[in-house]
Amino acid sequence: MKVVTTVPPRRVWWLAAGFIVWCIALAALYAIHAIGCAFGWSPGALRWTLVLVFIAHLVVIGWMWGRIAKGAPDPGSGKTDSFLHDAIVWTTLTAFASGVLALGPPLLLSVCI
Amino acid sequence: MSGPVDPRPEGARALRLHRELSRIWATGPGWQRLAAVNHSVIGMRMFITSFVFFLIAGVLGMLTRVQLATPESVFLDAETYNQVFTVHGSMMLFLFAIPMVESFAVYLTPKILGTRDFAFPRLTAYGYWCYLFGATIVTASLVLGVAPNSGWFMYTPLSSNVYTPGVNADIWLLGITFVEISALSLAIEIIVSVLKMRAPGMSLDRMPIFGWYILVTALMMIVAFPPLILASILLELERAFGLPFFDPTRGGDALLWQHLFWLFGHPDVYIIFLPMAGVLSTMIPVFAGRELVGFRAIVVAIIALAFLSFGIWVHHMFTVGIPHLALGFFSAGSAIVAVPTAIQIFAWLATLSHGRPRWGVPMLYIFGFFFVFAMGGLTGVMLAMVPFDWQAHDTYFVVAHMHYVVAGALAFPMVAALYYWLPLLTGRAAVERLSVLAFWLIFIGFNMTFFMMHLTGLLGMPRRVYTYRGDEGWNWLNLLSSVGGFVMTIGFGLLLIDVVVQLRYGRRARRDPWRATTFEWAMPMPPAPYAFASIPHVGPQTDGVPNGELAVALARGEGYLGSTRNGWQEAIGVHVTSGKPEQLIVLPNPTYLPLVTALFTCGAVLGFLFKAYWVSMVMALLTFGLFVLAGRRAGLPRDHGPLPVGLGVSVPPHTEAASPPSWLALIGALVANGTLFTSLVFGTFYLWLAGGDWQAMPPPEPSRILAFGAIACLVVAAVAARGSLRVVMAGGEATGWMAICAISLIVAVGMVVDLITGITPHPSAHALGATASVLLGYVGFHAAAGLLFLISNFQRIRNGYISQRRCTDLRLTRLWIDYTLVTGVIALGLVLALPSLVTVLGARP
Numbered sequence: 029m030k031v032v033t034t035v036p037p038r039r040v041w042w043l044a045a046g047f048i049v050w051c052i053a054l055a056a057l058y059a060i061h062a063i064g065c066a067f068g069w070s071p072g073a074l075r076w077t078l079v080l081v082f083i084a085h086l087v088v089i090g091w092m093w094g095r096i097a098k099g100a101p102d103p104g105s106g107k108t109d110s111f112l113h114d115a116i117v118w119t120t121l122t123a124f125a126s127g128v129l130a131l132g133p134p135l136l137l138s139v140c141i
Numbered sequence: 142m143s144g145p146v147d148p149r150p151e152g153a154r155a156l157r158l159h160r161e162l163s164r165i166w167a168t169g170p171g172w173q174r175l176a177a178v179n180h181s182v183i184g185m186r187m188f189i190t191s192f193v194f195f196l197i198a199g200v201l202g203m204l205t206r207v208q209l210a211t212p213e214s215v216f217l218d219a220e221t222y223n224q225v226f227t228v229h230g231s232m233m234l235f236l237f238a239i240p241m242v243e244s245f246a247v248y249l250t251p252k253i254l255g256t257r258d259f260a261f262p263r264l265t266a267y268g269y270w271c272y273l274f275g276a277t278i279v280t281a282s283l284v285l286g287v288a289p290n291s292g293w294f295m296y297t298p299l300s301s302n303v304y305t306p307g308v309n310a311d312i313w314l315l316g317i318t319f320v321e322i323s324a325l326s327l328a329i330e331i332i333v334s335v336l337k338m339r340a341p342g343m344s345l346d347r348m349p350i351f352g353w354y355i356l357v358t359a360l361m362m363i364v365a366f367p368p369l370i371l372a373s374i375l376l377e378l379e380r381a382f383g384l385p386f387f388d389p390t391r392g393g394d395a396l397l398w399q400h401l402f403w404l405f406g407h408p409d410v411y412i413i414f415l416p417m418a419g420v421l422s423t424m425i426p427v428f429a430g431r432e433l434v435g436f437r438a439i440v441v442a443i444i445a446l447a448f449l450s451f452g453i454w455v456h457h458m459f460t461v462g463i464p465h466l467a468l469g470f471f472s473a474g475s476a477i478v479a480v481p482t483a484i485q486i487f488a489w490l491a492t493l494s495h496g497r498p499r500w501g502v503p504m505l506y507i508f509g510f511f512f513v514f515a516m517g518g519l520t521g522v523m524l525a526m527v528p529f530d531w532q533a534h535d536t537y538f539v540v541a542h543m544h545y546v547v548a549g550a551l552a553f554p555m556v557a558a559l560y561y562w563l564p565l566l567t568g569r570a571a572v573e574r575l576s577v578l579a580f581w582l583i584f585i586g587f588n589m590t591f592f593m594m595h596l597t598g599l600l601g602m603p604r605r606v607y608t609y610r611g612d613e614g615w616n617w618l619n620l621l622s623s624v625g626g627f628v629m630t631i632g633f634g635l636l637l638i639d640v641v642v643q644l645r646y647g648r649r650a651r652r653d654p655w656r657a658t659t660f661e662w663a664m665p666m667p668p669a670p671y672a673f674a675s676i677p678h679v680g681p682q683t684d685g686v687p688n689g690e691l692a693v694a695l696a697r698g699e700g701y702l703g704s705t706r707n708g709w710q711e712a713i714g715v716h717v718t719s720g721k722p723e724q725l726i727v728l729p730n731p732t733y734l735p736l737v738t739a740l741f742t743c744g745a746v747l748g749f750l751f752k753a754y755w756v757s758m759v760m761a762l763l764t765f766g767l768f769v770l771a772g773r774r775a776g777l778p779r780d781h782g783p784l785p786v787g788l789g790v791s792v793p794p795h796t797e798a799a800s801p802p803s804w805l806a807l808i809g810a811l812v813a814n815g816t817l818f819t820s821l822v823f824g825t826f827y828l829w830l831a832g833g834d835w836q837a838m839p840p841p842e843p844s845r846i847l848a849f850g851a852i853a854c855l856v857v858a859a860v861a862a863r864g865s866l867r868v869v870m871a872g873g874e875a876t877g878w879m880a881i882c883a884i885s886l887i888v889a890v891g892m893v894v895d896l897i898t899g900i901t902p903h904p905s906a907h908a909l910g911a912t913a914s915v916l917l918g919y920v921g922f923h924a925a926a927g928l929l930f931l932i933s934n935f936q937r938i939r940n941g942y943i944s945q946r947r948c949t950d951l952r953l954t955r956l957w958i959d960y961t962l963v964t965g966v967i968a969l970g971l972v973l974a975l976p977s978l979v980t981v982l983g984a985r986p
Contacts, residue, residue, distance in 0.1 A: 037336075037717035037800075040345070047448035054452050054470060059826070061467050066830050068986035078466075108718055111346030111437065118441040122481075126449060129477050134469025141465055 033104040035112060042096070042116045046089050046123030053085035053131055065140040074139050082135060086127055093120040155696040158674050159665075161705045166257075166670040168731055176731040178262035179670050183269045184248025185566070190273055191240040197280065198232035199633065201225050203626055206590070210623035212611030222607035223290035224309070228283050230293030234409070235317050236276040238551055242416040243268075243327050245558065246355050250331060252661035253351050253423075255340025255679065257672045257702075257712045260333045260802040262728055263735050263771065268323040268330070270739030275319030278746065282312040289313035292605060294406065295376075297387035297398040302380050308750060311380060314373045315746045321366050321373075322742070328362035329809040331355055333802045336717045340660065341701060341790075342679035343720040349659050350433055350440075354419025357443045358412055363809055364451070365408040367817035372401035375824070375915070381752070384904050384911035386824070392832040392908030396461055397824055403454035404820065410547060411450040415443060417554035418485055421507060424561050425489050427657045428504050429496030435488040442481035449478040459530045468527050475525030479518060486511070502576040506557035509584045513553060517545030520595065538598025544591045556583070556636065563640070564654050568666040569647030575639040582632030589625025593618045653688040662688040663695060675700035676713055678788060679720065701787040713786060714795055714802065722790050724798035727777060738767040765926075769933045772950075778941045796947045807953050811960050818964050821919060825912045825971060829978055832908050836983050840976035841901050841913055847892045848969045851920065854889035855962040858882045858927065862955040865934075872945050875938070882958070883931050886924045889965075893921035896972070913975060916968040923961040930954040 057078055064074035101113040168177040177183065204225050208217045217225060247265060251258055259265050282288040290309050291300040300310040335356040339348060376398065378384040385391035387398050426433045433439070455463065455471040489511075498504070520542040524530050533539060564570055597618045602609065609615060653662040664673055675698045677683060677691060698704060701722070702711050714724035741764045748757030776796045783791035795801045829835060861882035865875035897917045904914040934950050937943050943950050 034716055034721060035718040040336075040717060043444055044448070047445065051448060051452060054474075057470065058467055061464070062830060065464060066985060105719070106344070107346050108344040112718070114437055115440050115444075118437070119444050122441060122445045123448070126445070126474075126477060130452070130473040131470055133473060134466050137466045137469050139464070139466055 033102060035102070035105050035109045039109075039112055039116075043112070043119055045116075046092060046120035047126075049085055049089050049092070050123040050127050053082065053127060056081050056085070057131060061139075071139040075135065078135050082127075082131055085131075086124065089120060089124045089127060093117070093124055096120055154698065155674065155693075158698045158703065158705075159669065159696070162671040162674060163669060165705060165708055166710055168670065173731065175736050176733045178266045178729065178731050178735065180247050180251050180258050180262065180265060181668055181670060181672070183262075183265045184244050187240055187244035187247055187269055187272070190269075190276070191237050191244055194232050194236040194276055194280075195241070196633075198229050198237055199630065201229035201232070201283075203630055205229060206623040206626040208607060209609075209619050211620065212609050212616060214608055217607065219607045220290065223605075224283060224286070224288040226605060227289045227292055227313075228279065231279065231289060231313060231317065232276075234293060234547075235320050236272075236279065238413045238547065239324055239409070240272055240276075240320075241551070241555060242358070242413055243324065245416055245420065245555075246331055246358070247327065249562070249661060250334065250352070250355050251338070252664065252668065252672055253349050253659045254335065254338065255343060255660040255673065255677045256334070256338045257676065258710070258728055259330050260338055260726065260728075261330050261806065263732060264326050264330050266735035267739055268326040270736050271326070271742060272320050272323035274739055274743040275316045275323070275746070278319070278743075278750075279312060279316040282309070282316075287312065294402050295398070296402075297376065297395045298389075300376065300398075301387055301395075311377065311750055314377045314380070315750050318370055318373045318377075319742070319746050321370055324362055325366050325370075325813055328359040328366075329806050329813070331359035332363070332809050333805045335359070337714050337800075337802050337805060338712060338726065339715055339720055340677050340679050341713055341715055341720060341722040342683075343715070344679075345718050345720075347679055347720070350422045350436060351419045351659070353440050354415050354422065354443060357447050358415045358419075361408050361412050361415070361447050361450070363813040364816045365405050365412060367813050368401045368820040369405035371817050371820045371824070372398055372405075375401075377749070378911075378915070381749070381754075382905065384914070385908050386828070386911055388908070389833050391906065392828065392834055392838070393911075394828055394831045394833075394908075396458070396831065397827050399458050399461065400454070400827065401820060401824065403457045404451070407454045407457065408447075408450045411446055413547060414550045415446070417510075417551055417558075418443070420554050420558045420561075421489060421510065422485070423657075423659060424503055424557060425492050425507065426496070427561075427655050428499050428501065428507075429492045430499065431492060431496035433488065434491040434495060435484070438484055439488055442484040446478065446481040449474060449481070453478060453525075456525055456530070459527050460534045465527075472525055472527050476522055479522055482518060486515070501560075502571060502573050502580065503557040503561040505577065505580045506553045506560070509580065509587075510549065510553035510557070512584075513545055513549030513587065516592075517542060517549055521546060533598060535604055536598035537594040537602045537604055540604050541591045541594035541598060544594070548591075549587070552583075552587075556580075559640070561655065562661075563643060564650035565661060565666055565668065567644055567647065568650055569643055570650040570654060572639075572643055572647055575635060575642065579632050579635035579639055582635060583629055584632075586625050586627070586629025586632050590622050590629055591625075593622040593625065597622070652692060657688065660688075660691075663691040665692075665696070671710075673700065674698055675703035675787065677701075698787075701790070703787050706784075711786075713792070714798065717800075722786060722792050724792050724795045724801065725784050725786055726795045726802065729775065734767065734771050738764055738771070741767060765929055769929055769936075772933045773936055774940060774942065776942050776947065780944055780946050796942075796949065801949050803949055803953060804956075807956055811956070814960070815964070818919065818968075821915065822967070822971065825916065828908050828912055829982070834907070835909055835979055836985070838902050838907055838909050838979065840979045841909065841972075842976060843896055843913070843972050844899060845973065847896050848973055851889045851892040851896070852962075852966055852969055854885045854892065855924065855958070855965045858885040858889065858924075859955070859958050859962045861885060862951070862958045866948060866951040866955055869938075869943060869948050869951055870945060875951070879931055879935060882954075883928060886927045886931070886958075889924045890921050890928075893917050893924065897921070909975070909979065913972050916972050920961070920965045920968050923957075923964065927954070927958050927961055930957050 097117050101109040168179055168182055208214050287308050289312055291305055295313055335352050375386045379386050385393040387393045387395050422433055453471050453474040456475040597615045600614055602615050674696045677695055677700045701713055710728040712726045713722050714726045716723050741760050744760035745757045748760055777794055781794050783793050785791045861878045865878035868875045897914050900910045900913050902910040904910040934954055937950055
C-alpha cells in the first residue's frame with residue numbers, strides 16, 4: 029500500500045527564504061553605504077566593502093538555490109511537495125536574479141555624491 | 142389517492158439541515174444585528190461602508206476639480222482646499238481602498254476555500270467596528286472644519302506642531318492608526334484562515350489562485366502597516382508630549398517620517414493591487430472557458446512582487462538628497478518590479494488567447510483594467526528612472542500615474558468583481574443595458590480626467606496648489622480634466638442606479654450562472670449564514686463535478702459536518718500543506734463584545750485627541766480588560782477527545798489540537814510586532830546618523846544594575862512560563878510558577894519605568910533621550926502585556942478551560958514572554974550602547 033506523507037508546514041517558509049536574504053542584502057548595503065559616507069570612508073574602501081557584502085549575499089542565495097534544486101520532491105507526498113519544490117526553486121532563483129540586477133550595477137556609481 | 146410519497150426525502154433532509162444550521166449560525170433581528178460576527182454579514186457591511194467612503198471621497202475629489210477647472214478660482218479658499226484634498230487622498234487610500242479589498246477578502250475567502258467562516262469571527266467584527274469608528278472620526282473632522290490638511294502622506298515638519306498647531310494632524314494620526322488596527326486584525330485573521338481552514342483535501346497546490354493572492358496580501362499587510370503605526374505613534378508623541386523625533390533643531394530628522402511612511406506606502410500599492418489581481422485571476426479563466434495559464438509562475442510572481450515592493454520605498458524620496466549609489470538600488474528595483482507584474486498580465490492574456498472568451502459586463506471592466514493599468518505601469522517605469530523623477534517629482538504627472546495605478550488597478554477590477562459576484566450576493570441576474578453605458582462613461586471619464594494630468598504635470602504644474610494664474614498653458618487641460626471628472630462621476634452614478642435596479646427588478650439567477658469552478662457557487666444564492674450545509678472534500682472524486690451538482694450534495698449534508706451537534710458553530714481545521722482534516726474548530730456565537738471593545742478603543746483615541754490623557758489611559762485599560770474578558774469562557778470547558786466530523790473521519794476539537802488557529806495567530810501578531818520593533822531600531826540608528834547634535838549631547842548613562850536586573854527578571858519570567866506549562870501538561874497545579882512569572886514581570890516593569898525616569902538628556906529636550914525612552918517603553922509595555930496573559934491564564938484555569946490536553950493558553954503565554962525577552966535584550970542592550978554610539982559619532986569628519 030502506498031504510504032502518503034505530508035509536507036511539513038515549515039517548508040512553506042522556504043518560499044520566502046531567498047527573498048529574505050535579498051532584503052537583508054538591500055538593508056545591509058544601504059546601511060553600510062550610509063555609515064561609510066557619514067564617517068568619510070575612502071571611496072575605494074567603501075566600494076569594496078559594498079562589493080564584498082553584495083557577493084556574500086549572492087553566494088548565500090546561490091548556495092540555497094543549489095541545495096534546493098538538488099533535493100528532489102518526496103514522491104510520497106503527491107503533487108504538493110512537487111509544487112512547493114518548484115515554487116521554492118523559482119522564488120530563490122528570482123531572488124538571485126533580483127539581487128544581480130538591482131543591487132549589483134549601482135555599485136559602479138560614484139559613491140557618496 | 143395513494144402513491145409514492147417521495148421523491149422528497151432528500152429535499153426534506155436538506156431543508157431540515159438548513160433550518161437547524163440557520164438557527165445556530167444566524168444573526169438575530171433588530172438590535173442583535175450589532176452582535177453579528179458572521180463573515181458574510183461583516184464582509185457585506187465592510188463593502189457597503191467602504192463604498193460610502195468612496196462616494197464621500199469622490200465628492201471631495203470633484204470639489205478639487207471644480208476649484209482647478211479655471212484659473213484664479215474662488216470656489217474654495219486655500220485652507221479648505223488643503224483639508225479637502227488631504228481627506229480625499231486619505232479617505233480613498235485608508236478608508237476606501239484597503240477596506241474595500243479587505244471586504245472582498247472577508248466575504249469571499251471562506252466561501253472560495255470551502256469553509257464556513259473565519260477562524261476568529263469576533264476579531265473580524267472588532268476590526269469592522271474599529272474601521273467604522275476611526276473613519277467616522279476623520280469624516281466628522283471635515284464637517285467640523287478641523288480635518289487633516291497636510292496632504293495624505295502627512296510629511297513632517299508640515300504636520301508637526303510648529304506648522305500645524307491645531308488638532309488637524311492629530312485626527313489623521315489617531316483616526317488612521319485606529320483604522321490600521323482593523324487592517325492588522327483582519328490580516329492575521331485571513332492568514333490563519335487560509336492556512337488552517339481550507340476545505341479538507343485542498344492542499345496548497347490545489348488551493349484556488351485567489352487564496353494565494355489573499356494570503357500573500359495579508360502577509361504583506363502584517364509587515365507593511367507596523368512602520369506607519371510606529372511613525373504615527375512617534376509623531377503623536379512629538380505633538381502631544383514634545384518628544385522631538387522629527388524636529389531637526391532637537392536631534393530629530395524630518396526625513397525619518399518619509400522613510401517610515403513609504404516603508405508602508407509603497408507596499409500598500411500592491412496590497413491594493415494584489416487582491417484585485419486575485420479577482421482577475423479568478424474571473425478571467427471563467428470567461429475564457431479554460432484553466433488559468435501559468436498557475437505556478439503566478440504564485441512565484443506574487444511572492445516576488447511582495448518582497449520587491451518593500452525594497453523600493455525610497456523611489457518616493459529620489460529628491461531628498463540621497464547619494465546616487467543608494468538611489469541606484471531603488472531605481473533598479475523599481476524597474477524590475479514590473480517583471481512579476483508583467484508575468485501576471487501575460488498569463489491573463491495567454492488564458493484569454495488560448496480559451497474561448499465570452500463577453501459580459503465583467504469582461505468590459507477587465508479590458509478597462511488592462512488599458513488603464515498598462516498606462517500606469519509604463520509611467521511607473523518612467524518615474525523609476527531617477528533623472529526623469531527629478532523633473533516630474535511633485536508635479537501632476539505623479540498624480541496622474543498614481544491614479545492610473547491605484548485607482549485604475551482597484552476601481553476597474555472592483556466593478557468587474559461586483560458584477561461577477563452580484564448574482565451570488567443577491568440571487569439575482571444582471572440586466573446589462575445600463576451597465577454598458579455606465580462602463581463607457583467611467584472609462585472615458587477616467588482617462589479624460591487623469592490623462593490630462595500627465596500633460597499638466599509635464600508642463601510644470603505642481604501638485605497640491607489650490608489655484609493658478611492662468612498664463613502657464615494649463616487652462617484647457619485642467620478644464621478638460623474637470624469635465625472628465627464629471628463624466629466619470631455620472632458613470633459611477635449610473636453604476637449605482639444599475640445595481641439598485643438589479644437588486645429591485647433583476648430576475649432570479651440560476652445557480653452558478655458563469656459556470657465557474659470555485660466553491661462559492663456551490664452554495665445557496667444568496668449565501669446562508671453557515672455558507673455550506675456540509676463542507677466539501679477536495680479530491681479526485683469532486684474534481685470536475687459541476688458546482689450545481691456539488692451544491693445539492695452539500696445541501697443534503699453529504700460532505701463533512703453534515704449534521705449539527707450541541708448547537709456548536711463548527712468548521713474544520715486542516716493541515717497547512719496537505720489540507721488533511723486535523724481538528725474540529727468550534728466558533729463563537731454572536732456577541733456584543735467586539736462592538737463594546739471597539740467603543741472603548743474609540744474612547745481611548747478620542748481621549749488622546751482631546752488631550753484627556755487619563756481618560757484615554759482608563760479607556761485603553763478597559764479595552765485590554767475586555768480582551769481578557771473575551772477569553773474567559775472561550776473554547777470548550779472539558780476534554781472531548783476525537784469527535785466524528787463525517788465521511789468516516791474523527792478529529793479532536795481545536796482546544797485539544799497540537800496546532801490550533803490561535804497559535805498561528807499569535808505568530809502572525811508577533812511578526813507584525815517584530816516589524817514595528819525593527820522599524821524602531823532602524824529609527825534609532827537613522828537618528829543616530831542623521832539627527833542633529835547627537836555627539837554634542839552629554840552621553841546618557843543608564844543604570845546598568847537596573848538594565849541587567851530587568852533582563853534577569855525577563856529571563857526568570859520566561860523560565861517560569863515554561864515551568865507552568867510543564868506542570869500543567871503533567872497534570873499538576875501551576876499557581877506557583879505563574880506567581881513567580883507575574884512577580885518577575887512586575888519587577889521588570891518597575892525597573893524599566895525607573896530607567897525611563899532617569900534618562901538624560903530629557904526625552905523632550907533631545908531625540909537621543911526620546912529614542913531611549915521609547916525603546917524602554919516598548920519593553921515595559923510588553924512585560925505588562927505579559928501580565929494580562931497571566932491574568933487570562935489564571936481565570937481560565939479556575940473556570941476549567943485549561944487542562945492537561947487543553948494547554949494552548951500557556952503555550953501562547955510562553956511565546957509572548959519569549960518574544961518580550963528577546964526584544965527586551967535587544968532594546969536594553971541598545972540603550973546601554975547609546976553612550977558608546979554617541980562617542981563614536983565624534984570620529985565623523
